[in-house]
Amino acid sequence: MDSDSVPRSDSFQLPVIDFSDQTLKPGSSKWDEVKADVRKALEDYGCFEASFDKVSVELKKSVFEAMEELFELPIQTKQRNVSSKPFHGYLCHNIYQSLGIDDANVLEKVDDFTQQLWPDQGNKTISETIHRFSEQLVELDVMVRRMIMESFGIEKYIDEHLNSTNYLMRFMKYTSPPDDDDEETKLGLRSHTDKNIITILHQYQVGGLEVKTKDDKWIKVKPSQDSVLIMLGDSLCALLNGRLPSPYHRVIMMSKKTRYSTGLFSIPKTGVIIDSPEELVDEEHPRIFKPFEYKDFIHFFHTEAGRRAQSALHAFAAL
Ligand SMILES: O=C(O)CCC(=O)C(=O)O
Numbered sequence: 640m641d642s643d644s645v646p647r648s649d650s651f652q653l654p655v656i657d658f659s660d661q662t663l664k665p666g667s668s669k670w671d672e673v674k675a676d677v678r679k680a681l682e683d684y685g686c687f688e689a690s691f692d693k694v695s696v697e698l699k700k701s702v703f704e705a706m707e708e709l710f711e712l713p714i715q716t717k718q719r720n721v722s723s724k725p726f727h728g729y730l731c732h733n734i735y736q737s738l739g740i741d742d743a744n745v746l747e748k749v750d751d752f753t754q755q756l757w758p759d760q761g762n763k764t765i766s767e768t769i770h771r772f773s774e775q776l777v778e779l780d781v782m783v784r785r786m787i788m789e790s791f792g793i794e795k796y797i798d799e800h801l802n803s804t805n806y807l808m809r810f811m812k813y814t815s816p817p818d819d820d821d822e823e824t825k826l827g828l829r830s831h832t833d834k835n836i837i838t839i840l841h842q843y844q845v846g847g848l849e850v851k852t853k854d855d856k857w858i859k860v861k862p863s864q865d866s867v868l869i870m871l872g873d874s875l876c877a878l879l880n881g882r883l884p885s886p887y888h889r890v891i892m893m894s895k896k897t898r899y900s901t902g903l904f905s906i907p908k909t910g911v912i913i914d915s916p917e918e919l920v921d922e923e924h925p926r927i928f929k930p931f932e933y934k935d936f937i938h939f940f941h942t943e944a945g946r947r948a949q950s951a952l953h954a955f956a957a958l
């Protein structure tokens with residue numbers, strides 16, 4: 640069966656894990672409790688919802704307004720959003736459009752982005768909103784990665800690992816599909832796994848994101864004001880010797896309303912080799928992947944063979 644046409648369940652709720660507790664610091668009992676929940680949720684689904692009240696409702700509203708303003712710009716202006724990295728700039732495909740901001744946690748880099756779109760004076764308000772939002776999500780990304788590495792007993796590599804990645808922010812807009820019964824026109828983003836380390840997604844009011852479970856059911860991720868979705872990507876799956884899965888997900892536009900979403904992607908830097916530490920390889924867990932560089936993996940993914948593969952990661956790197 641085509642993976643985009645398997646049954647869908649409306650009532651399912653992914654695990655929700657609370658990261659808002661002030662006492663949530665490495666070494667605390669609260670930390671260990673949350674860490675165990677993170678490990679379990681990722682083993683079961685490769686993703687979970689995180690509530691994190693540091694990212695306020697007001698800030699999310701400002702991000703939403705910024706996205707409305709950005710996507711209203713003329714197409715020729717949006718096309719000035721280019722990056723030295725392939726597929727990091729403006730993309731437009733059917734009902735889907737997205738803008739990309741490299742190093743969104745660095746204010747000067749966000750200023751470079753707004754300068755591309757408003758060459759005269761940039762857009763200070765939008766820059767600051769994007770920067771603040773990214774910085775706060777980075778905090779969450781770091782906590783989750785620390786917990787994952789601790790839970791596998793590889794915490795000695797944490798600093799090296801955190802220093803080996805950059806952050807890309809993507810803003811996404813999906814216009815409502817034509818009013819017909821054609822499933823294909825409702826497909827905002829086809830089924831895929833993320834290729835990076837960790838992705839933090841947020842959908843603004845309008846749902847559409849679906850995640851595939853181990854038993855091949857599509858579950859709808861309901862939009863929530865109070866939480867974001869944390870999802871494991873193929874690069875982290877490879878680093879962990881396949882011990883945690885990177886889930887398939889897609890966007891189906893069932894709503895008549897325009898949908899906006901944001902994604903913060905932690906991505907291995909150029910030159911960094913993704914390789915499982917020895918601690919994760921033993922008789923019970925033989926090494927699954929050869930060491931690789933992220934940019935070579937992405938290059939493969941965009942070839943005909945990469946697009947056709949059931950799992951680009953396995954096709955590219957399996958031993
Ligand atoms: O728009 C969304 O919620 C999902 C986006 C996504 O999966 C991606 O950009 O990889």
Ligand SMILES: [Fe+2]
Nearest residue numbers: 831832833888
């Ligand atoms: Fe994705």
